[in-house]
Amino acid sequence: MITAEKLNSYITKIPPAPQALRDTLHLLNLGDLTKAAKVANEDLALSSYLKNLMRKPIYGFKNDVSDISQIFGILGVAGSQQAVYNYMISLLSPSKWVLFKLNATAFHNLQAELSVNWKKILTHLAIYDKDIQSAITLLPASFIIAEALFSEKIEDVKLLRSVSAIDLNTILKRLCGMDLFDICEKISQKWEMQESIAKIVQAASGVKPQEDNNINTLGKWMHLLLFYTLSKSSYIEAGLNDFIDFQVEYVMDIYDDFSSVIEVS
């Protein structure tokens, strides 16, 4: 169905991050929001993405914010880095989704919802590290990878799943020895993201605990946030709810805190 060769070819084809984005991220790392905004403004696709992002209801701005330096100012260094990473991940998304019923807008909404709620969680945990804040941006890459690898095999996947409770992540792992989150890690390496980002996302798979307990705790919160988000009607309809296995026991000890932070009714 999916061979190791196909997987390797997919990984090889992941493009390096464009120069303008690398420069923007470098300047954001130095904390120079003004210069970063200037560079970002030159990349029309990025600036358009950022302007649209600000229009998402989840950010709750009443007036249109269209100046990039103003956007970076509102988001701060960590939020701006997160937004740029979100944009980078969205570059990998297909023009037409087949496996999941998504489109560019729905995918951007998903990114925005995850990012805003992840920030709430980190505020609750009193974590202000910008790389940890950006870690959430890598998570949606797993949908893109699943889409790319399984879209031609929808019928096979349906048949397989009609006889066995097996999720896409497990199918990939059993066939190729590498799962969706391993590929996320490869992307993060290619794009020179901080190592901790990939580790948190690996822990968020719910099946690969890391050595560092702090990372595992963040992974738990991210796993629960992922399933909270994927339980929304639009993502259930999109077919995202069961693309990986939800590990309920893994997150039970943080559930009460989570429901009060995210205000689960």
Next chain:
Amino acid sequence: MRAMVKDGIGIFSPQGFLDGNNGNFFLSIEDIEATIKLKVDMILVSLKKVVFFNRNGLDAFVKMLLKVRAANHATVGFCDFDHKKFEAISRFYENDLNFSLFKTQEIASLFASSFKNQSKNVLIYSEDKSQRAAMAIELHDNGHNPIVAQSEAEYHQKSKAENTYDVIIDNTYLGVMGQKVATRVTGNAIIYTVSSFLDAEIGNTFNIAYHNNSLNVGFRLFIFDAYKVVSMNVHALNFFSKLASSGAEYNAAICFVGLTFEKTPIAFKETLEDAGMLFFDHMDDILQNKELLHELGASSAATVKNKRAINKAIVTELPNFIDATVATIEMMTNATANKETAKVCTIEVADKENKIASSIGFYGDIDGMVVLVFPLAIAKKACALLIGEDTDDKEQVLDTLAELVNIVGGKIKTLLADEKISVNITLPRTYTDVDGLLEVIHDKKGVQLDLKFDDDKFLFFLTR
């Protein structure tokens, strides 16, 4: 979302949060229709991977469950929950809890007609006295040994005893139980469960096409689990007499187990015995008697007068059958298939050692069966994706092989549907060795194709 069917139980497994906003989105109209069409005797919604739910979230599933029960009399309910969730559901549906709640799937399987293992020692506790009694009766009917704890204190005391009980049941509630002609396979016997009053309606509820095709696939032992039958009238008598006569053509044995003649005329028994029907008091009289089981269920060459020849309609669709098989094995092994020789003949297996086989029948616009003969090593390889690891447990490989053949059957159904040919598939039958298979199909002509996956060979045979 579709239900996954295992051992006659269809399970839905929603994940995450279940509330009024999303409950309806887990199930489409097509999902509900597909569920109604399933040949299962229990449909459950597993809450194992649900971290939060409220009444509105459950309602969407409850509506679907009640619809399914109304249409096909299956037992329906929820399973896989802890005490907190059990209390919550009981509270939500306090006055209209008309579906069942099973703490685990294992507990549910004890109440399903498709249970595989009998004679389990089961400790039961429920606060509700009538529930305790209802569970004990159902379990007893299903061949288990229920022990009822009459109080919570007794339950706690008894449940501490190690190795005394195979299963301990609490946080479980029996709603309206299903009453359908359920089908299950034990070894190579097909067991139909019938209950209450058997009358002319049996002709509608019994799937005769399925039965005939099971005969054709090679099943030879059919058992009617009739413990719960109250009585039978002359219409049902006629139906079973005809069934027995038609089975005789295949050397099939059809048995009744647990049928009492308190309210059914004893003359009916004699009539059915004359037609070749066998009667036993207990299921164990057959299932635990290996010699008898072998004698009754042994694959035997059918002395069918009208031998069904492979016909043009099937041969025309041969590419679809081969494609479905090749695509499935390729999917499961990631190996590329090469077709070697194809010929019309009776099946020829060169080396019978260390080979296992499986067959699946299809019926509808066209009918016939696909037989696959694998070297054990390839079967293991092909099943690794489903099992997740290497195994030397032959029974597990055979079970998984049945699932694989089910996938092949499903693919055939889809490919034929694309050409507007509608077929249904039977349960797959597995053979631990080639001799068992040959006893059923040695004289059937069909199309034999040798396939090669990397260096491994296996055999595909299409016949009627």
